[in-house]
Amino acid sequence: MSTSHPTAPAGARETTEGTVYTLSGGDWDATAEQIARSDDERIIVNMGPQHPSTHGVLRLILEIDGETVTEARCGIGYLHTGIEKNLEYRTWTQGTTFVTRMDYLTPFFNETAYCLGVEKLLGITDDIPDRANVIRVLMMEINRISSHLVAIATGGMELGATTVMIYGFRDRELCLDAFELITGLRMNHAYIRPGGLAQDLPPGAVDHLRGFVKTMRKNLVEYDQLCSGNPVFKARLEGIGYLDLAGCLALGATGPVLRSAGHPHDLRKTDPYCGYETYDFEVPTTDTCDSYGRFLLRVEEMRQSLRIIEQCLDRLEPGPVMVADKKIAWPAQLALGPDGLGNSLEHIRTIMGTSMEALIHHFKLVTEGFRVPAGQTYTAVESPKGELGVHVVSDGGTRPYRVHFRDPSFTNLQAVAAMCEGGMVADVIVAVASIDPVMGGVDR
Amino acid sequence: MSDADNRRNGSTQEPAGPENQLEDSAGALPASVGSPGEVIAERRGMFGANNGGDTSGYGGVRRTVRMPAAASRPYGGYFDEVADELEGALEEQGLDPAAVVERTVIDRGEATFHIAREHILQVARTLRDDPALRFELCTGVSGVHLPTDTGRELHAVYHMRSITHGRLIRLEVSAPDADPHIPSIVSVYPTNDWHEREVYDFFGLVFDGHPALTRIMMPDDWQGFPQRKDYPLGGIPVEYKGAQIPAPDQRRSYS
Numbered sequence: 233m234s235t236s237h238p239t240a241p242a243g244a245r246e247t248t249e250g251t252v253y254t255l256s257g258g259d260w261d262a263t264a265e266q267i268a269r270s271d272d273e274r275i276i277v278n279m280g281p282q283h284p285s286t287h288g289v290l291r292l293i294l295e296i297d298g299e300t301v302t303e304a305r306c307g308i309g310y311l312h313t314g315i316e317k318n319l320e321y322r323t324w325t326q327g328t329t330f331v332t333r334m335d336y337l338t339p340f341f342n343e344t345a346y347c348l349g350v351e352k353l354l355g356i357t358d359d360i361p362d363r364a365n366v367i368r369v370l371m372m373e374i375n376r377i378s379s380h381l382v383a384i385a386t387g388g389m390e391l392g393a394t395t396v397m398i399y400g401f402r403d404r405e406l407c408l409d410a411f412e413l414i415t416g417l418r419m420n421h422a423y424i425r426p427g428g429l430a431q432d433l434p435p436g437a438v439d440h441l442r443g444f445v446k447t448m449r450k451n452l453v454e455y456d457q458l459c460s461g462n463p464v465f466k467a468r469l470e471g472i473g474y475l476d477l478a479g480c481l482a483l484g485a486t487g488p489v490l491r492s493a494g495h496p497h498d499l500r501k502t503d504p505y506c507g508y509e510t511y512d513f514e515v516p517t518t519d520t521c522d523s524y525g526r527f528l529l530r531v532e533e534m535r536q537s538l539r540i541i542e543q544c545l546d547r548l549e550p551g552p553v554m555v556a557d558k559k560i561a562w563p564a565q566l567a568l569g570p571d572g573l574g575n576s577l578e579h580i581r582t583i584m585g586t587s588m589e590a591l592i593h594h595f596k597l598v599t600e601g602f603r604v605p606a607g608q609t610y611t612a613v614e615s616p617k618g619e620l621g622v623h624v625v626s627d628g629g630t631r632p633y634r635v636h637f638r639d640p641s642f643t644n645l646q647a648v649a650a651m652c653e654g655g656m657v658a659d660v661i662v663a664v665a666s667i668d669p670v671m672g673g674v675d676r
Numbered sequence: 677m678s679d680a681d682n683r684r685n686g687s688t689q690e691p692a693g694p695e696n697q698l699e700d701s702a703g704a705l706p707a708s709v710g711s712p713g714e715v716i717a718e719r720r721g722m723f724g725a726n727n728g729g730d731t732s733g734y735g736g737v738r739r740t741v742r743m744p745a746a747a748s749r750p751y752g753g754y755f756d757e758v759a760d761e762l763e764g765a766l767e768e769q770g771l772d773p774a775a776v777v778e779r780t781v782i783d784r785g786e787a788t789f790h791i792a793r794e795h796i797l798q799v800a801r802t803l804r805d806d807p808a809l810r811f812e813l814c815t816g817v818s819g820v821h822l823p824t825d826t827g828r829e830l831h832a833v834y835h836m837r838s839i840t841h842g843r844l845i846r847l848e849v850s851a852p853d854a855d856p857h858i859p860s861i862v863s864v865y866p867t868n869d870w871h872e873r874e875v876y877d878f879f880g881l882v883f884d885g886h887p888a889l890t891r892i893m894m895p896d897d898w899q900g901f902p903q904r905k906d907y908p909l910g911g912i913p914v915e916y917k918g919a920q921i922p923a924p925d926q927r928r929s930y931s
Contacts, residue, residue, distance in 0.1 A: 308892060308893070309891075309892055309893040309894065309895075312893040312894065314902065314909075316903065317902060317903055317909060318909065318924070320909075321909050321924040321925050321927075322924070352784055353784070355784070481812045481813060482865070482866045482867065483866055483867050484813060484814060484815065484816070484865070484866075484867025484868075485867075486813075495839070497839050502839065502842055503842070503844070599930075600930040601930065606713075606716060606741050606742060606743050606744070607743065607744050607783050607784060608783075608786075608788070608820075608833070608846075609784055609786060610786065610815075610835045610844070610846060612815070619813075619815060619837075621815050621816075621835065623818040623833060623835065625820055627716050627717055627741055628716075628717065628719075628741035629717075629719075629741075629930070630929075630930045631929065633820075634818075634819075634820045634821075634903075636818035636819075636833075638815045638816050638818070638835075638871075642870065643815075643816065643867055643870070643871075645870075646866075646867065646869060646870050675893060676893075
């Protein structure tokens with residue numbers, strides 16, 4: 233610590249990059265005064281990784297001149313957990329328990345994208361039972377609502393609009409209740425498995441979900457009433473985080489960011505999976521290219537998701553939820569207990585007590601897993617954030633050889649510089665919130 | 677036996693020969709047509725476990741694992757059109773298409789064009805700018821480490837999406853471990869900036885021409901490239917109900 237700045241409360245030191253001030257609370261006046269006295273107006277501020285407004289452990293490195301951001305860079309990697317590497321040491325089925333934890337706000341999209349990849353490598357895409365596909369779509373659309381609600385809620389909170397935050401988390405709770413009823417867990421479900429689903433819908437789920445749709449329809453209106461026409465809200469969001477179509481495509485931005493630039497690109501329409509081509513829904517777009525447009529899109533997409541959920545509920549037919557091939561289908565029957573989804577004691581009793589073949593089969597599949605033919609595939613789903621792609625490589629073994637996730641948050645976050653530079657420092661938060669990055673997905 | 681069943685055996689059947697008598701019991705599999713794919717592994721025993729004795733009596737079983745083989749025309753679907761356009765455009769630029777596109781693999785309804793690494797930038801530019809191709813969206817690059825693929829250990833796999841034409845293709849570029857360099861395509865697809873940094877970070881593949889190729893996930897002073905196959909996963913044994921459970925990379929593997 234240098235002695236040349238005795239007035240700075242927590243000290244300053246000279247480096248080759250300039251003067252570095254270290255602030256740790258207290259009175260900023262002396263520091264601000266001192267910086268104002270120096271003829272260099274340029275300041276580099278590290279915002280995050282432990283900043284409440286940066287959506288998790290995102291580090292923004294901002295070069296600011298007065299209140300204007302002249303350069304913005306992201307520092308990521310603070311939540312890197314090596315999920316892709318870990319997958320290479322587990323069986324194909326165990327993989328879902330890892331991928332569900334990547335972008336923890338969109339677990340069903342991660343699981344579906346991964347499972348579609350494994351199924352394509354296995355060549356069983358067409359053998360997945362209809363009921364499993366309908367429930368996958370159902371879960372993904374509920375998940376889309378919960379993810380968009382968090383985007384809107386945290387985005388509002390970062391603006392100081394805490395009512396939006398309360399509303400958003402209130403309604404997200406309804407989504408999580410539905411997840412809990414169906415999978416036994418609020419997050420990290422590992423519900424969608426290669427070949428189908430871990431478990432069929434429990435009794436009463438359809439009625440519960442019909443009630444959910446009804447409540448959500450009513451609640452979604454409140455976001456319009458609270459925000460859409462609100463002059464303060466609009467003043468903060470309109471024209472902020474601007475990224476036009478050319479910028480989106482160059483930077484690979486997809487999802488609401490791309491659709492806010494007027495391009496109706498949605499993989500559910502252009503490259504359908506899980507039978508999305510048979511559902512009736514619309515892909516909303518705006519041409520404002522800004523944060524306000526992305527907010528409106530998210531609200532509208534939630535409405536479209538409710539339409540899809542209703543169609544799913546209407547077309548649910550009784551049937552299996554796992555592929556018929558017993559060499560792939562996880563043999564255990566699961567039961568929903570008070571502590572979540574677990575082995576069904578009845579099934580354990582049957583295979584242990586009555587059927588040696590079933591026991592052998594169970595043991596082989598659980599310890600050894602199934603082999604997936606050598607090759608590689610890329611499958612992509614439209615997650616709430618954009619194109620979630622999975623590159624799966626198999627070497628013919630019982631474990632993935634390589635799994636790479638192209639997470640939309642990771643790619644879209646590159647747009648921060650384009651969206652923020654030249655704007656005000658307070659608008660950085662709005663722009664980042666409109667991208668809706670989730671660091672669990674960015675860093676994996 | 678259907679194609680899917682064939683694949684599910686996890687191996688491509690060798691043509692019958694005395695050295696293959698212990699080949700996988702599904703002897704009725706049809707021999708693969710054309711040149712077989714590259715061998716990536718050979719498995720022994722019934723279960724593939726390489727630690728502990730194999731008491732099943734099938735310890736002599738040997739299975740050769742191959743990647744899908746190179747395809748010949750017609751490729752089917754829109755792949756022929758893409759290949760024609762790409763080859764035509766490369767010829768116009770004075771390049772020999774056969775030297776640029778080393779081989780084409782069609783597998784599971786997806787096309788993979790193996791591109792010679794020195795031409796990847798030009799191919800990317802052609803794919804983006806040619807109106808008949810117009811792959812405007814690059815979904816990044818994924819690294820794959822194949823230590824047994826001598827001379828081509830490090831692979832970079834790009835997926836290109838054409839929203840205009842509704843197409844998706846894959847480009848695969850490889851580099852030897854001794855010279856891990858591939859030209860960067862950030863100048864054509866700026867979205868690849870972070871993706872190439874990620875592959876560099878995890879695989880040590882150097883993308884020449886990248887504006888700032890630094891680590892992105894791991895700390896700046898990290899040693900080694902964690903996603904390479906020779907890099908251990910790490911972990912410690914954990915006691916569970918009185919038993920020691922070894923770290924994940926020390927457990928028995930059936931692959």
